[in-house]
Amino acid sequence: MRKSILFLFAIVCAAFMAAQEQLPKWEKGYLDIHHINTGRGSCAFLILPDGTNMMIDAGDFDNEAFDAKYAPMFAPQVFPNSSYTAGSSIINYLTNVLGRDKLSIDYFLLTHFHSDHYGSVRTASGTSENGYRLTGLTEVGDVIPIKTYVDRDYPDYNFPVDLRTNASGNGGVEPATFQNLLKFLEFQKTNNGMKVEKFDIGSNKQFVLKKEPKSYPGFEIRNIKSNNLLWTGKGKNTTPLFTKEELLAKNGKFNDNQMSTALVVKYGKFKYYAGGDNSGLVDQDHAEWYDIETPMAPLVGKVSAMSLNHHSNRDATNRNFLDVLDPKVVVAQSWSPDHPGPEVGQRLLSGNVGTQKREIFMTYYHEETGIGIGPWFSRGVKAKEGHIVIRVYPDGKYDVYVLDSRKSNMTIVKKFGPYVSE
Incomplete structure (x- = not known):
């Protein structure tokens, strides 16, 4: 009897230790793509094969304004807990990944100017001793040096309207958030030597390996699209997806989602797509030009994994896009109760879209969403909450780790894979 109790105790201890297993450290030759769940919008952090790193977005929207405007929908908590802001959560995450003595960001890409991608200035936002308010990107960049910053329209900021005077x-x-960004950029450029650049469509030279580029000739980041311009696939030639007049046709109003940048990361046979909040819906309320995904798809081509456009919202991830990209792994940088859109959920699970069954990982999935769209989607999702980490190995195989975003360390919830890049 005593032996049986000891045996059971050993099993429980082993299970507990396994559940507490930490994400193995990045090693040279790995490509790590971290989708960080703060509960306040998008943030992805890439460690490239030679150790160069890149962050895409660092959101922190006004959750109280969201709850008031969209009730009974509501924003999730801040992860890992309420003692954090989105910015400090990202700082903590990078400290775990890089170590305190190596904290720096080689490249920061802001896909577009919505608060769930770079922060929202509100009453509760702190103020840096450097004069700007601390939220999302500016909070991260106040603590962790950013060497090169890139966005869709620096330095003019005049497409499709003058954002500097966009009261x-x-x-x-x-307006206040955008002006705060300008103040942050000016300070960091003047005082800390940060380079500030416009996204260079068609280029595969803007985001490059800085440490050992010759060791990884199969690695590339290709810029595909920004504002209303799409790469043609030749040199750095572009073609317009829509005109300024089409964009402003409805009483001069537009949506910055359609201005989002898009890029493809390639490492040998592995390909990954990330495109901010680009859209793909055509219906009674959306003209044909609103479908950015369909003309963009052939330029992206087949991928191994992708971050879903617009957090998996209903106006994106159309069938054409899924058919052409045909990913095995899809990640939704989700946070709202309407993520995913029901139609998107159906397409992701459908056996009639693409050539293979997709593995779906969400950074956050509201239980209320499952009630609204039915349990069928919940049953088909690999992860409903957590940091989603794609780790690509030099041979093209890759794993997906789901980390517990309610803990301040890198605790693994579950590991999936290995997958094979096609």
């Missing part, structure tokens, strides 16, 4: 908040670009 109405047209496009969903909050």
Whole structure:
């Protein structure tokens, strides 16, 4: 009897230790793609094969305003807990990944100017001793040096309207938040030597390996799209997806989602797509030009994994896009109760879209969403909450780790794979 109790105790201890297993450290030759769940929008952090790193977005939207405007929908908690802001959560995460003595960001890409991608200035936002308010990107960049910053329209910021004088908040670009970004960029550029650049469409030279580029000739980041311009696939030639007049046709109003940048990361046979909030819906309320995904798809081509456009919202991830990209792994950087859109959920699970069954990982999935769209989607999702980490190995195989976003360390919830890049 005593032996049986000891045996059971050993099993429980082993299970507990396994559940507490930490993400193995990045090693040279790995490509790590971390989708960080703060509960306040998008943030992805890439460690490239030679150790160069890159962050895509660092959101922190106004959850109280969201709850008031969209009730009974509500925003999730801040992860890992309420003692954090989104910015401090990202800082903690990078400290775990890089170590305190190696904290720096080689490249920061802001896909577009919505608060769930770079922060929202509100009453509760702190103020840096450098004069700007601390939220999302500016909070992260106040602590962790950013060497090169890139966005869709630096330095003019005049497409499709002058964002510097955009007092109405047209496009969903909050005036105070955008002005705060400009103050942050100017300070960091002047005092800390940060380079500030415009996204260079068609280029595969803007985001490059900085440490050992010759050791990884099969690695590339290709810029595909920004503002209304799409790469043609030749040199750095572009073609317009829509005109300024089409964009502003409805009473001069536009949505900054359609301005989002898009890029493809390639490492040998592995390919990964990330495109901010680009859209793909055509219906009674959306003209044909609103479908950015269909003309963009052939330029992206087949991928191994992708971050879903617009957090998996209903106006994106159309069938054409899924058919052409045909990913095995899809990640939704989700946070709202309407993520995913029911139609998107159906397409992701459908055996008639693409050539293979997709593995679906969400950074956050509200239980209320499952009630609204039915249990069928919940049953088909691999992860409903957590940091989603794609780790690609030099041979093209890759694993997906789901980390517990309610803990301040890198505790593994579950590991999936290995997958094979096609």
